[in-house]
Amino acid sequence: MSRASAPALEHEESILVVDFGAQYAQLIARRLRELHVYCEIHPPQRAYEAAQRLRPRGVILSGGPASVYAANAPVLDRRILELGVPFLGICYGMQWLCESLGGKVEPADVHEYGRASMTLEREDALVAGLSSPTQIWMSHGDRVVRLPEGAVPLGTTESCPLAAMAIPARKLYGVQFHPEVTHTVEGKLLLANFVRHVCGCAGNWRMGSFVDLEIERLRKQIGETGEVILGLSGGVDSSVVACLLHRAIGERLHCIFVDNGLLRAGERESVEEVFRGHFQMDLTVVDASERFLSKLAGVDDPEKKRKIIGYEFVEVFRAEAKRFRNARFLGQGTLYPDVIESVAVHGGPTATIKSHHNVGGLPKDLELELVEPLRELFKDEVRELGVILGMPEEMVRRQPFPGPGLAVRVPGAIQRSHLEALRAADKIVRQEIEAAGWQKHLWQYFAVFLPVRSVGVMGDGRTYEHAVAVRLVESEDAMTADWALPPKPVLDRISNRIINEVDGINRVVLDISSKPPATIEWE
Numbered sequence: 318m319s320r321a322s323a324p325a326l327e328h329e330e331s332i333l334v335v336d337f338g339a340q341y342a343q344l345i346a347r348r349l350r351e352l353h354v355y356c357e358i359h360p361p362q363r364a365y366e367a368a369q370r371l372r373p374r375g376v377i378l379s380g381g382p383a384s385v386y387a388a389n390a391p392v393l394d395r396r397i398l399e400l401g402v403p404f405l406g407i408c409y410g411m412q413w414l415c416e417s418l419g420g421k422v423e424p425a426d427v428h429e430y431g432r433a434s435m436t437l438e439r440e441d442a443l444v445a446g447l448s449s450p451t452q453i454w455m456s457h458g459d460r461v462v463r464l465p466e467g468a469v470p471l472g473t474t475e476s477c478p479l480a481a482m483a484i485p486a487r488k489l490y491g492v493q494f495h496p497e498v499t500h501t502v503e504g505k506l507l508l509a510n511f512v513r514h515v516c517g518c519a520g521n522w523r524m525g526s527f528v529d530l531e532i533e534r535l536r537k538q539i540g541e542t543g544e545v546i547l548g549l550s551g552g553v554d555s556s557v558v559a560c561l562l563h564r565a566i567g568e569r570l571h572c573i574f575v576d577n578g579l580l581r582a583g584e585r586e587s588v589e590e591v592f593r594g595h596f597q598m599d600l601t602v603v604d605a606s607e608r609f610l611s612k613l614a615g616v617d618d619p620e621k622k623r624k625i626i627g628y629e630f631v632e633v634f635r636a637e638a639k640r641f642r643n644a645r646f647l648g649q650g651t652l653y654p655d656v657i658e659s660v661a662v663h664g665g666p667t668a669t670i671k672s673h674h675n676v677g678g679l680p681k682d683l684e685l686e687l688v689e690p691l692r693e694l695f696k697d698e699v700r701e702l703g704v705i706l707g708m709p710e711e712m713v714r715r716q717p718f719p720g721p722g723l724a725v726r727v728p729g730a731i732q733r734s735h736l737e738a739l740r741a742a743d744k745i746v747r748q749e750i751e752a753a754g755w756q757k758h759l760w761q762y763f764a765v766f767l768p769v770r771s772v773g774v775m776g777d778g779r780t781y782e783h784a785v786a787v788r789l790v791e792s793e794d795a796m797t798a799d800w801a802l803p804p805k806p807v808l809d810r811i812s813n814r815i816i817n818e819v820d821g822i823n824r825v826v827l828d829i830s831s832k833p834p835a836t837i838e839w840e
């Protein structure tokens with residue numbers, strides 16, 4: 318498996334983000350895109366080389382889990398500091414900056430985690446317009462205890478005297494907190510100050526430029542004759558990838574829709590209608606439901622289920638790929654949140670929460686090269702792209718559906734009758750939420766089959782049947798999510814209809830867990 322990184326195009330102004338393995342490195346990139354500035358993220362070992370090519374207007378050093386003194390501390394070529402452009406070190410990034418310039422970093426007495434109040438110490442372009450005190454968000458074990466020469470403190474908190482610092486003469490900055498997360502209330506302003514006023518970026522980059530850039534990158538990666546197989550699920554992500562690829566290489570794109578037996582009601586039909594009918598793309602529908610369901614029979618471990626589904630997907634693609642002589646590429650609608658929770662996007666150390674089928678489950682010997690144009694984007698950015706690409710509104714606004722499909726919504730071993738019940742219940746949830754116009758408040762709304770039985774009474778008889786959980790969540794990017802509560806009549810209709818219309822279900826419960834600590838899907 319490989320992902321060719323086609324050379325980026327020339328950019329008048331850009332920011333280089335050095336990823337020290339931060340959970341939220343892509344949030345920095347996202348904030349920069351919101352400020353209409355092009356950025357590239359590179360791991361420390363490739364950052365210096367990238368900087369020489371990119372000639373950025375500024376560099377942001379991300380946070381990271383290591384300690385600057387640890388043996389496994391990521392190595393960044395110190396010559397990067399000679400670029401002569403402004404730097405903003407965030408958390409670990411600040412510590413690296415200070416340590417590299419002769420300051421001192423030590424473990425903090427207490428690991429600081431959560432909100433804090435920062436008082437500004439002096440005026441500076443970086444903190445212009447910020448309130449004092451201002452709420453910031455901290456998450457660190459080490460901290461800077463002695464500043465390098467020429468550095469001055471910019472902000473302090475009760476437990477962290479050097480919460481922000483500057484070396485004004487060299488336009489080098491460090492903040493111990495995380496301006497990229499929304500808990501740092503004025504974090505966006507601080508980043509805007511850095512990018513616009515310190516680095517002097519005008520902010521001319523737009524999502525439309527992403528389309529042009531990506532199409533050009535795709536053409537370079539795929540070549541003049543290369544053909545791409547794309548696993549099309551009908552979701553926003555793979556659909557946007559399909560549209561991008563279709564624009565880039567036309568009929569050399571071959572979309573494959575796999576009916577894995579884990580789809581929602583009506584899904585296969587609508588995909589055929591939209592892509593074959595409306596977009597006139599080359600679409601093959603493979604009915605592999607028997608194959609998937611028999612492989613999953615009796616498997617109750619969530620990770621094993623995900624791995625099996627991922628593996629079977631790849632096998633199906635591989636078999637299909639043989640029909641296209643030049644198909645050396647596999648297109649995928651992988652997004653950044655999928656990546657960050659499976660493996661770190663640039664190879665850094667990030668804990669595995671779930672093996673997403675489209676990221677973690679691919680065998681090493683896959684002979685197809687990956688094409689993943691959305692790998693660094695968040696969902697709302699992909700939707701914006703979809704609109705730019707002329708996709709129909711209902712498609713762009715569609716709720717996300719996980720690659721492993723209904724398998725992650727039937728906890729434990731999957732029984733076909735349970736899948737049937739879930740499909741029927743899920744259709745009702747979708748119908749009622751949409752009839753009430755509530756989908757616009759929600760990131761996802763679906764049913765989960767609960768393999769527990771409870772006693773009920775229907776007519777004059779006792780029932781002993783399964784339950785369904787209704788999962789309704791609000792979210793901006795799936796990294797975090799809140800459970801939602803539509804008006805009681807909407808929930809009433811969902812509950813009544815499921816219990817009356819779906820065989821084998823006599824109880825409906827509402828999932829009131831947020832992410833974290835729960836996840837959106839049940840497995």
Ligand code: XMP
Nearest residue numbers: 673674675717718719720721795836837838
């Ligand atoms: P969790 O359950 O991890 O889900 O909070 C976050 C978002 O990702 C979707 N999801 C997946 N998407 N492949 C995907 O493409 C997967 O394997 C997968 N698993 C979860 C989930 O629906 C939610 O939007």
